[in-house]
Amino acid sequence: MQGYWVILLSFFVAGVLAVLPMPQWLQWVRPEWVALCLIYWVIALPHRVGILTALLLGMGLDILEGAMLGQNAFALVVVALLCLILYQRLRVFSLWQQAGTVFVLVGVNQLVCQWVQNLQGIGAPSLLFLLPAVSSALLWPLVLHLLRELRRQYAVA
Template identity: 70%
Template sequence: MESGQGYWVVIATLLSAAVLAVLPVPHALVWWRPEWVALVLVYWCIALPHRVGVVVALLTGIGMDILEGAVLGQNTFALSVIALLSVGLYQRVRLFSLWQQAGIVFVLIGIHQLICQWVQNLEGVGTQQPLFLLPALSSALFWPLVLSLLRGLRRHYRVA
């Protein structure tokens, strides 16, 4: 990406993920909602580690904290940690099979969920049930679709 060319694709996908993150879902599916923003961020950190990393995660996290009304820093910290891990692991993750990648995504999103749950427990609003890890499972199951869609966008718009 010379001088920011193609960055609009990254921004547009992160904004789309933020919209998906706050769309209303039926009460029965609330715990199963994938962590769309984290999924998209993980993809871009693995695909373009030299362009998308902790700084993008910090800015995205601040936006998500404001959008969700969370404690300022909750998503910022969680997304920054998984961006740091993703950028550190990108060479290995690229070599894994699709389902091995989904396993890594499960762990990364699980770490994201644990950090958010920890902050919520400090606030006194966290859940005492392990249901907060269900988004990690649904995110891992959606990984093949997200990977295929974002890879197609990246190739179509020649984002490098």
Template identity: 75%
Template sequence: MDNAQGYWVVIATLLVAAVLAVLPMPLWLVWLRPEWVALVLVYWCIALPHRVGVVAALLAGIAMDLLEGAMLGQNTFALAVVALLSVGLYQRLRLFSLWQQAGMVFVLIGIHQLICQWVQNLEGVGARSPLFLLPALSSALLWPLVLTLLRGLRRHYRVA
């Protein structure tokens, strides 16, 4: 496979994740929305640490800041931290069982949520309860599905 097709698959999955991140949902369900972009980014950072990392996170973060109307840099910084940790831990994460990986995804997405919450608190619009961490839980619970789906795409398109 050539490099262009591999990057196309990564970009396409990040775009799908961005669409899922901004799809309208009922208000009672918004708190449980998984962090789709962070989930996909974690997968690619673990699967292809030599190709997907902080630069991809910065670009995805800027796109998410613009899509969500968030303070410019909020998602950028949070996703860059998540990517840096994922790339730094990828050898260890690959050895973990599926549920151990899900636990680490909970921690990584939780860090993402904490950074975003911190920025929102600086703006004066942060949540007043710990419910802002629920997306970390829903993301961790969806990790097995995301891992299986993206691994299948990576193998089908021979992304290396």
């Protein structure tokens, strides 16, 4: 259980970034910080961070965003599941192959969120809701390096 607090801290920071006030025109582009963070930790420590973490994290995010309870939980569990299946391949991918996979993973995340929001009757009017997948993929190298440094520094295992 070494360095557990580093994981918690990174999720907390991701949560703050997820609700940070942004200018109106950037609203649709906001990267899915929590999903990015989760993807990293699942790939790095699949035996520690998995479905249950994703579930709790998603519920926390639902509360933060004022979304229906279960929306982000559902999306993040699906993402975590895919990561758990793919992590051995993802680890040997090059950076840009990884970014491509992250694009797909966050895209799936957005689709699931959109599906649940449509149940609620407040779906997005256009395909703009997929933009976070693009911005998240572009930010992946940054997140990867940052979290990897953190993990090595504090020997999280």
